[in-house]
Amino acid sequence: MKILPALPILLPMATALVLSLLRDSQQRSHGVALGGAVIHLVVTILLLTTVLKHEVAVLWLGNWPAPFGICLAADYLSAAMVVITAVINTAVIAYARHDIDPGQVRTGFYAFIQMLTAAVCGAFLTGDLFNLYVWFEVMLMASFGLLVMGRSPGRLTGGVKYVTINLISTIFFITAIGLIYGLTGTLNMADLHVKAAGVENTALLNAAAMLLMIAFGIKAALFPLFFWLPAAYHTLPVSVSAFFAGMLSKVGVYSLIRMFTLVFTSDTGAAHSTLLVVAALTMLFGVIGAASQMEMRRILSFHIISQVGYMVLGLALFTPLALAGAIVYLVHHIIVKANLFLVSGLVRQAGGSFNLKNIGGLYKTNGLLALCFIIPAFALAGFPPLSGFWAKLLIIQASLESQQYTLAILSAAVGLLTVFSMIKIWSEAFWKPAPIEEQKSSANCPLSPWMLAPVLSLALVTVLLGLCMEPVIRFSVSAAGQLMDPQIYIEAVLGGRP
Amino acid sequence: MEALIACLIGLMFAAALYLMLSGNLVKFVFGFTLMGNAVNLLIFTAGRLSHIHPPLIPPDQTSLPRAVSNALPQALILTAIVIGFAMVTFLLVLLLRTYAHTGTLDVDEVSFLNEVAEDSPESIAVDQTIERGPS
Numbered sequence: 001m002k003i004l005p006a007l008p009i010l011l012p013m014a015t016a017l018v019l020s021l022l023r024d025s026q027q028r029s030h031g032v033a034l035g036g037a038v039i040h041l042v043v044t045i046l047l048l049t050t051v052l053k054h055e056v057a058v059l060w061l062g063n064w065p066a067p068f069g070i071c072l073a074a075d076y077l078s079a080a081m082v083v084i085t086a087v088i089n090t091a092v093i094a095y096a097r098h099d100i101d102p103g104q105v106r107t108g109f110y111a112f113i114q115m116l117t118a119a120v121c122g123a124f125l126t127g128d129l130f131n132l133y134v135w136f137e138v139m140l141m142a143s144f145g146l147l148v149m150g151r152s153p154g155r156l157t158g159g160v161k162y163v164t165i166n167l168i169s170t171i172f173f174i175t176a177i178g179l180i181y182g183l184t185g186t187l188n189m190a191d192l193h194v195k196a197a198g199v200e201n202t203a204l205l206n207a208a209a210m211l212l213m214i215a216f217g218i219k220a221a222l223f224p225l226f227f228w229l230p231a232a233y234h235t236l237p238v239s240v241s242a243f244f245a246g247m248l249s250k251v252g253v254y255s256l257i258r259m260f261t262l263v264f265t266s267d268t269g270a271a272h273s274t275l276l277v278v279a280a281l282t283m284l285f286g287v288i289g290a291a292s293q294m295e296m297r298r299i300l301s302f303h304i305i306s307q308v309g310y311m312v313l314g315l316a317l318f319t320p321l322a323l324a325g326a327i328v329y330l331v332h333h334i335i336v337k338a339n340l341f342l343v344s345g346l347v348r349q350a351g352g353s354f355n356l357k358n359i360g361g362l363y364k365t366n367g368l369l370a371l372c373f374i375i376p377a378f379a380l381a382g383f384p385p386l387s388g389f390w391a392k393l394l395i396i397q398a399s400l401e402s403q404q405y406t407l408a409i410l411s412a413a414v415g416l417l418t419v420f421s422m423i424k425i426w427s428e429a430f431w432k433p434a435p436i437e438e439q440k441s442s443a444n445c446p447l448s449p450w451m452l453a454p455v456l457s458l459a460l461v462t463v464l465l466g467l468c469m470e471p472v473i474r475f476s477v478s479a480a481g482q483l484m485d486p487q488i489y490i491e492a493v494l495g496g497r498p
Numbered sequence: 499m500e501a502l503i504a505c506l507i508g509l510m511f512a513a514a515l516y517l518m519l520s521g522n523l524v525k526f527v528f529g530f531t532l533m534g535n536a537v538n539l540l541i542f543t544a545g546r547l548s549h550i551h552p553p554l555i556p557p558d559q560t561s562l563p564r565a566v567s568n569a570l571p572q573a574l575i576l577t578a579i580v581i582g583f584a585m586v587t588f589l590l591v592l593l594l595r596t597y598a599h600t601g602t603l604d605v606d607e608v609s610f611l612n613e614v615a616e617d618s619p620e621s622i623a624v625d626q627t628i629e630r631g632p633s
Contacts, residue, residue, distance in 0.1 A: 130574055137581045144588055148595075156596045160523065163592060167530055167585055168518070174578055175537050181571060182544030 004050055005059040005072040007043045008082050008121040012036065012089070016114035026105045030097050033110040037093045040117070041086040044079075051079040055482070056492035058127070067191040073127035073493050076479035077327060081124045081254055084331055087461070088246045088338045089117045091454035095342055096239040098448040104237065107149045113243060116142035123251050127493055129180065129187040129263075132255065133173055136219075140166055143248065146240045147232065158232040165228040169218035176211035179204060190493035192263045193486055209264045209271055216259070219252025222312060223281040226305045230289065233304075234297035234354070238345030241297060245304055246338030250330055253311045257326065260315060261483040275316035280410055283309030287417040296344045296354045296429070299421055300337070303380065306414055307333050313411065314395050317402050323480035325394030328472060332379065332387035332465060339376040339458035346372065346447055346455065347429055356425065361434035369447065370430050375459040377422040379466065382415045387465040390473065503543050510536035523593050523603040527586065534582040538575045545571030 015036030022029040051057050057074045064070075074082070092113065100109050119142055122135035147159045181187055183205055184195040199205050214225070221229040229249065233241050260271055286306025293299045311333070314326025344354060350366045351359030363370045379386035392415055399408040465472060482488060510532055517529030545568035553566040597603055 130577075134577065134581070137585075141584065141588070144592075148592060156592070156599055159592060160596055163589060164523070164526060167589065170581075170585070171530070171533050171537060175540060177574070178537060178541035178544050178571075181541065181574070185568075 002059060004043075004047050005057050005074045005125055006061070008040065008047060008086070008125065009072075009118050011040045011043060012114040012118040012121070015040075016111045016118065019111040019114060020108060023106050023108055023111070026100075026102045029105055029110045030093070033093045033096075033114065034090070036114065037086070037090040037117075041083075041090050044083045044086040044121075047074055048079040048083050051076060056489055058492050067186055067188045067494060070131050071127040071188065071493055072125045073190070073489065074125055075482050075489050076475065077254070077257070077483065078124045080327070080331060080475070080479065081250075082121050084334050085117060085120050085124070085247060087458075088243060088334060089113070091338065091342070091458055092239045092243045094454045095242070095345070095451050097450040099239045099345055099451065100237060104149045108145060109149060109237075109240075112142045112145040112149075113240070116146065116243065116247075120247050120251055124254060127189050129177055129189060129192070133170070133177060136173065136251075137170060139248070139251065140170065143244065146244075147236065149237070149240075155235040158235040161228045162232040165218055165225070169215045172211045172218075173215035176208040176215065179208040179211070183208070188493070189258065189262050190486070190490040193265065193490055194494075196263055197265075205264075206270065209259070210274075212259055213256070213271065213274070216252045216255045217278070219249065220256060220308050220312070221249050221252070221282075221305050222278050222308065223285050223305075226282070226286070229305060230293075230298055230301040233301040234295055238341060238348070242338045242341035242345075245300065245341045246334045249304055249308055250311075250334055253308060253315075253326075253330065256312065257315050257323070257483065261318075261323070262486050262489070265486075272316050272318050275312055276404070276407070279309045279313035279316050280407055281309075282306065282312065283410065283414045287414045287421070290421045291417065291424075294356050294428075296347060296356060296425060297341065299425060300340050300344065303418065303421065304337060306418065307337070307380070309414070310392070310395050310411065313407065314398065317398050317404065319398055319402055320477065320480045320484050321394060321401060322398035323483055324473065324476040325391060325398050327476040327479050328387075328394055329391040331472070331476075332391045332462070335458055335461055335465070336376045336379045336388065339455060339462070340373075340380065342451070342455050342458070343369070343373045343376065346451055349447060349451070351429060351434070356428035358435060359429050360432040361430075363430040365434075366447065368452070372452070372455045372459055373430070374426070375462055377426065379462045381419040381422050385466045385469075387462050387469070387472075390466065390469045394473070499547050500543060503539065503547065507536050507539050507543070510539070521605050523596075523605065527589055527593065530589070531582075531586055534578070534586075538578055538582075541571045541575050541578070545569070 015033065018032055019029050022032060047057065051074050055075070059072045061070050061072065093110070096109065116139060119135050119138035123132055123139065126132050126135060144163060147162060148155065177187065180192065183199050183201060184192060186192055186195055196205060218225045233244060236244065260275070264271055283306045286302050286304070286309060290299045290302035290306065293302060307329070311326045311329045314322045314329060346369055347359065347362065348354050350362055350369055353359050375386070379388040382388040382392040392411065396408045396411050399411065514529045514533035514536060517525045517532065520526075546565065548565060548567050551564055551566045553562065553569055555562055593603060600607070
């Protein structure tokens with residue numbers, strides 16, 4: 001099937017169109033969205049198996065010859081990311097049944113989230129820099145729509161911060177595109193790899209690389225550009241914040257990985273040592289920020305930042321093992337973090353608040369919920385045998401191999417501080433006796449199975465990932481091999497037009 | 499010609515940055531628009547500036563006879579203009595609604611710095627007054 005790489009983008013778009021017509025009926029739009037999400041998941045898995053067979057799947061749109069048209073290219077990393085996107089999309093849609101009220105459905109929640117899925121998949125699959133910019137804009141527009149659903153003033157001021165900083169990021173992005181096109185005359189990423197090596201004006205090329213690093217750094221919430229994230233994420237509806245937390249900052253990380261392994265490879269020293277420092281500071285400041293918070297979703301938001309630091313550290317070390325670690329980390333983190341946000345919604349349903357001071361005793365009243373929390377929380381902190389342990393292990397091992405002992409120690413220390421935050425949530429929300437006034441109002445309220453099912457499935461995926469880590473690591477190592485030696489990707493994109 | 503346009507782009511960027519950093523969100527919108535235009539000019543310049551000669555290949559030849567302007571950046575700018583237009587429209591509506599709630603668009607004002615959690619009592623109270631409309 002030649003059109004396969006385009007389907008993960010086209011399907012959710014089509015679903016979004018249908019859903020925008022069905023906004024009045026909450027049940028019907030949920031059914032259509034869930035059906036669309038499941039089909040999308042099947043298609044992405046199909047794409048992954050195709051990519052596993054043929055290494056890279058390329059689709060040239062509009063029948064233009066090699067570097068001129070826009071191409072979609074799925075290598076191991078892209079295909080894996082698209083599958084994870086589909087998994088999160090399905091979980092979030094299922095969860096939204098009892099989380100999103102009819103007013104928000106009428107505003108277009110389901111249509112927006114499908115558009116967002118399409119845009120995220122587009123960003124993962126495109127092989128063209130300008131096309132990446134367009135997907136980023138689609139992503140922004142859809143996320144803006146989701147951001148301002150409802151009318152809480154907290155959401156509006158958080159939204160203003162999110163919107164303004166992201167607009168600045170798009171300006172940086174398009175400026176870099178202009179400079180790169182002026183220097184090389186191409187925007188196809190594979191073609192750029194070839195042409196960027198021959199550019200004489202390396203200073204200007206490095207300037208463009210730095211602009212891109214800032215643009216993607218804002219998206220990925222890297223130090224010192226992360227302030228918008230904890231200001232916005234905790235104001236959103238739970239399903240939306242879970243999708244944002246899982247996917248959006250990771251698109252930034254993915255783009256960083258793509259750019260600094262494929263395009264800017266000739267002068268890696270400067271960019272990668274900058275990324276090294278930034279990654280270390282991101283890990284540290286994220287985790288320290290989390291320690292001072294008492295609102296569950298704000299704690300989790302700060303942890304997104306610190307975890308992004310690990311992934312960027314994997315990229316900055318730039319060894320095959322480190323990149324493999326970064327990829328394992330991406331996969332593990334998206335699932336775990338989205339799950340923790342979904343759990344925070346359940347905690348609020350059971351306990352009545354996101355604020356840890358106002359809740360307690362959930363372990364006694366909701367044993368299952370406690371289990372749902374403890375699995376992703378331990379995975380995030382890096383307890384063996386869960387997925388986070390292996391991801392951290394690979395990153396730390398890679399930093400030891402590149403003789404970055406300080407960074408290895410820092411990564412371990414940040415892991416320890418993550419445990420501290422998770423224990424804080426655990427002891428406050430689950431173990432501490434419930435505050436008196438809350439006990440009668442919300443005790444024993446049954447949790448909706450629509451919300452429990454996705455949380456339990458994601459927890460199951462986390463456990464399975466941890467227990468069957470070997471094939472995942474083998475896959476990540478070959479994906480990292482493709483990134484370190486982009487010849488196969490370039491030949492697939494430029495050479496063979498099927 | 500290129501040098502002149504480059505200076506112009508630099509000036510526009512400087513003015514846009516000044517507006518964006520001024521701390522007032524209305525000025526931010528103007529700054530954003532100006533910077534968007536500066537970037538469009540930058541892309542335009544990246545495609546080479548030349549006049550008179552159209553980018554047409556004569557019927558008896560297979561390549562362009564002389565250096566002409568590249569047409570692709572203009573297509574890119576067209577896309578960027580449309581996207582920028584959508585962004586500015588959204589930003590304006592968002593700011594309008596924010597102004598209705600907070601009564602200010604100055605980012606140093608307290609109501610902007612204070613981040614109200616969604617389920618806190620004060621947020622719900624404000625929400626209810628909004629639902630009822632101004633009395």
